[in-house]
Amino acid sequence: MAKKTRPSAKPSLKLPPADGDGNHIHNEILLGLPLKEREMLFSKLELVRLKVHHVLHEPGDSLKSAYFCNTGLISILSVFPDGKSVEVGLIGKEGFVGAPLVAGFRTAPTRAVAQIEATAFRVGGETLIAILRQCPKLERRLQQFSQIMAMQVTQIAACNRLHEVDERLARWLLMSADRVGSDSIPLTHEFLAQMLGTRRSSVTVAAGMLQKAGLIAHTRGDVQIVDRQKLEEAACECYGIMQRQIEEWQGDSE
Numbered sequence: 275m276a277k278k279t280r281p282s283a284k285p286s287l288k289l290p291p292a293d294g295d296g297n298h299i300h301n302e303i304l305l306g307l308p309l310k311e312r313e314m315l316f317s318k319l320e321l322v323r324l325k326v327h328h329v330l331h332e333p334g335d336s337l338k339s340a341y342f343c344n345t346g347l348i349s350i351l352s353v354f355p356d357g358k359s360v361e362v363g364l365i366g367k368e369g370f371v372g373a374p375l376v377a378g379f380r381t382a383p384t385r386a387v388a389q390i391e392a393t394a395f396r397v398g399g400e401t402l403i404a405i406l407r408q409c410p411k412l413e414r415r416l417q418q419f420s421q422i423m424a425m426q427v428t429q430i431a432a433c434n435r436l437h438e439v440d441e442r443l444a445r446w447l448l449m450s451a452d453r454v455g456s457d458s459i460p461l462t463h464e465f466l467a468q469m470l471g472t473r474r475s476s477v478t479v480a481a482g483m484l485q486k487a488g489l490i491a492h493t494r495g496d497v498q499i500v501d502r503q504k505l506e507e508a509a510c511e512c513y514g515i516m517q518r519q520i521e522e523w524q525g526d527s528e
């Protein structure tokens with residue numbers, strides 16, 4: 275009689291790769307590195323948890339660390355002496371905070387802040403600079419990402435000046451959802467207004483319009499994308515332009 279085999283345990287779930295401490299890696303720059311460079315870099319990374327509104331650096335701070343965003347959302351803000359600020363960049367698991375280091379600069383020109391709860395792999399600034407000399411792929415990817423961010427800043431500057439609040443809000447929600455990997459984004463109108471460089475009342479009106487049209491559902495502190503296709507149609511062309519820039523960059527694995 276054939277020996278009965280024990281029913282196999284649960285089918286093994288395919289988990290994303292992990293660093294040496296078993297932390298799962300979602301950051302797409304890290305995932306795209308060749309094995310040799312991964313081994314060199316991963317032992318120097320430390321996973322950090324960033325609470326909402328945690329500031330990674332202020333303008334003028336010396337860049338002691340760089341961050342590979344792993345989950346959540348990090349905003350890059352231009353800050354003025356009177357305290358006003360406007361968002362000029364948005365970074366999720368596709369990206370990296372600390373671009374000036376790659377070009378040899380040691381000072382932050384902007385504020386970087388966790389927009390929603392986030393995790394990131396932190397590496398010391400000087401350590402990163404030393405590793406880049408031995409990791410050509412990493413160096414190239416970070417140089418390219420710096421250029422992607424420069425294009426994003428250019429687009430967002432034009433968008434903030436030329437496009438209506440409801441189009442910008444739609445653009446912003448889509449960009450955030452892509453980076454978080456979820457259609458539900460925990461945000462308040464006040465924070466959205468700050469990000470879009472506009473008044474809270476304007477964001478409330480714009481969000482009301484998008485909700486009435488059935489594109490989003492927003493409650494206190496949470497925005498849910500209900501109809502992504504229509505939201506894309508409602509967004510200004512800036513969303514598509516910036517999305518294509520990232521996709522082309524990610525498709526080019528040279």
Ligand SMILES: [Zn+2]
Nearest residue numbers: 433437510512
């Ligand atoms: Zn726009």
